[in-house]
Amino acid sequence: xxxxxTDKQIAQINEYVRFAAELPTELIAVKVYLGYxxxxxxxxxxxxxxxxxIELRSHADSWQAISTQASQQIRExxxxxxxxxxxxxxxxxxxxxxGPVAQILNKIGxxxxxPGDFEATDxxxxxxxxxxxxxxxxxxxxxxxxxxGSLGDTDASNALIADFRTKATALxxxxxxxxxxxxxxxxxxxxxxxxxxxxxxxxREACARIVAQFGEGSAAAVAIQQQVEQTLAELTSRxxxxxxxxxxxxxxxxxxxxxxxxxxATLDAQSALTHLWLAGSGACSRLENAVTHxxxxxxxxxxxxxxxSYQQILRDWTTVRDDASTLYRAF
Numbered sequence: 001x002x003x004x005x006t007d008k009q010i011a012q013i014n015e016y017v018r019f020a021a022e023l024p025t026e027l028i029a030v031k032v033y034l035g036y037x038x039x040x041x042x043x044x045x046x047x048x049x050x051x052x053x054i055e056l057r058s059h060a061d062s063w064q065a066i067s068t069q070a071s072q073q074i075r076e077x078x079x080x081x082x083x084x085x086x087x088x089x090x091x092x093x094x095x096x097x098x099g100p101v102a103q104i105l106n107k108i109g110x111x112x113x114x115p116g117d118f119e120a121t122d123x124x125x126x127x128x129x130x131x132x133x134x135x136x137x138x139x140x141x142x143x144x145x146x147x148x149g150s151l152g153d154t155d156a157s158n159a160l161i162a163d164f165r166t167k168a169t170a171l172x173x174x175x176x177x178x179x180x181x182x183x184x185x186x187x188x189x190x191x192x193x194x195x196x197x198x199x200x201x202x203x204r205e206a207c208a209r210i211v212a213q214f215g216e217g218s219a220a221a222v223a224i225q226q227q228v229e230q231t232l233a234e235l236t237s238r239x240x241x242x243x244x245x246x247x248x249x250x251x252x253x254x255x256x257x258x259x260x261x262x263x264x265a266t267l268d269a270q271s272a273l274t275h276l277w278l279a280g281s282g283a284c285s286r287l288e289n290a291v292t293h294x295x296x297x298x299x300x301x302x303x304x305x306x307x308x309s310y311q312q313i314l315r316d317w318t319t320v321r322d323d324a325s326t327l328y329r330a331f
Contacts, residue, residue, distance in 0.1 A: 006272040009265035010330045013063060016258035020060035023053040023251070034248050043181050049248070052174060056255065059167050066160045067331050070273060074328040076151050077280055081321035084146055084287065088314045091139035095307050098129050100300040112311050113304065123300045133297065143291045147284050154277045158270050165266040172259035178252045204232070269331075276323055283316045 024033045030050045031037055039045050095101055104118050125133070207228040214220040290310055297303050 006268055006327065007330045009268040012258075012261050012265045013269070016255075016262060017060040017063050019254060019258060020056045023057055025050065025054050025057055041181060043177065044248075052178070055174075056171060059164070059171060062160075062164060062167075066157065066164060069160065070154075070157045070269075071328055071331040073151055073154070073157065074273075074276070074324050074331060077148065077276070078321060078324035078328055080146065080148070080151070081280070081283075081317050081324055084143065084283075084317045085314065085321055087139055087142040088287075088310075088317060091136055091143065092307075092310065092314060094132075094136040094139060095303075095310070098132055098303065100125070100129070100303055101307050104304065113308055115305075115308055118304050121300050125298060125300060125303060129303075130298075133303075140291050140294055143287060146287055148277065148280050154273050157273060161266050161270050161273075165263055168259050168262040168266070172256065172262075175252055175256040175259060179256050182249045182252060204228075272327055276320070276327060279316070279323070280320050283313065283320050286313050286316065 024030050027046060027050050030053060031046045034046055034049060037046065042048060096105060101113070104113055207225060210224050211221045214224070290306070290313055294306065297306050
């Protein structure tokens with residue numbers, strides 16, 4: 001499982017949650033936020049916007065419970081996988097020290113053995129090798145009965161994520177109507193769709209050129225700087241006023257974009273969670289099958305074959321551990 005995409009999708013959800021959490025819900029605060037007491041349009045009136053803000057805040061707040069539940073399950077899987085890898089590597093080292101395995105490892109000069117690295121033989125294991133194999137039983141016992149049963153499945157978390165997505169779709173529809181209304185709203189009420197930042201930047205650049213021409217600190221330069229600073233103060237005040245009046249337009253636009261992206265983001269989160277659990281369940285089954293049948297290892301061929309398959313099982317568990325750690329950090 002590649003986690004980079006999922007990291008970005010969950011970060012997108014969290015960005016929406018943070019933005020929505022800043023919306024006011026008290027009517028007086030909503031009026032201050034909007035910059036007006038009445039709009040002449042029921043959809044844009046403070047009371048209507050208050051109801052929408054409350055709904056958005058409630059929806060955003062619900063992600064915390066989803067994140068907490070999923071994170072707890074993922075963390076427990078990560079702990080289980082870490083324990084399996086630790087005990088599993090102990091068994092792997094013990095197997096690697098057994099004569100037939102050690103000989104092959106020394107011969108090929110690698111840390112792992114592949115199916116093509118040895119020839120099949122039905123030679124029985126000697127008593128010393130069998131005795132050393134039996135002494136690895138504590139590792140075998142530690143690896144028995146590893147399941148995800150105590151962690152639960154991901155159905156509950158996925159159902160919560162799906163519900164979160166359904167509500168996001170409904171809110172997206174409402175925001176779409178708000179955005180449409182704002183595009184045709186009274187410009188004196190909502191604010192001008194423009195910015196005066198380029199004007200401010202141009203004044204600053206002009207001031208710098210003039211000061212350089214007359215020399216910094218000269219009487220002419222000081223007089224010009226004072227005039228420019230006064231003009232800049234007026235422009236900055238006007239900019240602040242325009243920003244306040246455009247706040248609803250800005251917020252509605254951002255929220256609409258956020259909600260549009262939540263569909264794919266939540267589907268990706270569900271997919272990552274489901275994929276991780278399937279990988280963990282499969283690794284559990286393969287591990288249980290391996291440790292249950294280790295008692296059947298009586299020949300060099302069965303020992304080497306077991307070693308080869310067991311290496312892959314540990315690689316699978318290492319992947320589950322790493323993916324779980326990454327997904328936990330994302331949630």
